[in-house]
Amino acid sequence: MPETSTLLKHLPKMETGVMESYLQGVRFFSSTQPVPRRPMVYDPGICVVAQGHKTGYLGGKPFRYHANNYLVTSVTMPFKCETFGCPEEPLLGLYIDIELGQLNELISGMGLQAEMSKAAEETLPRGIGPAALDAEMTDAVARLLKALRSETEARLLGPGLMREVLFRALGGTQAPVLYALAMYSGTFSKVAQVLKIMQSHYAEKLDVEHLAERVHMSASAFHRAFKEVTSESPMQYLKKIRLTKARDLMVRESMKAYMAADRVGYESPSQFSRELKRFFGQSPAEMTRELRAA
Structure with a gap:
């Protein structure tokens, strides 16, 4: 994607890290150095890497996303990710949020209800996966980036171009993931409700039985479906969400570890410390020292 990477390099205020664009729902990201495998959480959206590449790890299995494909995420997914970039060829890309109302409008307008119903009868799709980047999607992303160079064009043209990117994704190989997100009923929808x-x-104190009851499923059927979609058991998923939220509190609000642990639902600070180190590779004290040194 030479044109796309060039456009990203010359966007206003483009710098290392994650940056908001002029258009709500679109963010840019850049990295001038490799980042070792670490936990991340993606919300429903479309991730396009224009230069460099990332390798995600879900359920112990790797998947790669780079300039020849894009990543579709249909439910909030915690997973581990490794970033490959360098000063000579930094990682460059953008993330586009998926708006459910717009997704449903497009499915209806494109007459995809039959395909959506057929997908509902097949195996539950994973909540995240790469799709091949075709010429139409590449063109749509490039035109969106051109509009995002100007605050006025972003405001007036951006929403329609975001809609086109989603339209193109509905014609790609990850369309079943988007169909599943749009369905108001069915097993995938029930898992998505629980994820919310x-x-x-x-x-709060959540357990499998309580969550299964909320969506009128047996505990065993719910546990099986949850793992098919997220590659995690419900309690493992919950633990990762809690630890990620706790780390955000410690990083963004300089909150002490024991307070962050309590805020996200841990009753035992020692258990929190053990699980935080296992998940992030750092103890609370090591994480705090790194923040102070930054």
């Missing part, structure tokens, strides 16, 4: 509950109420 866990995202909003992660600090």
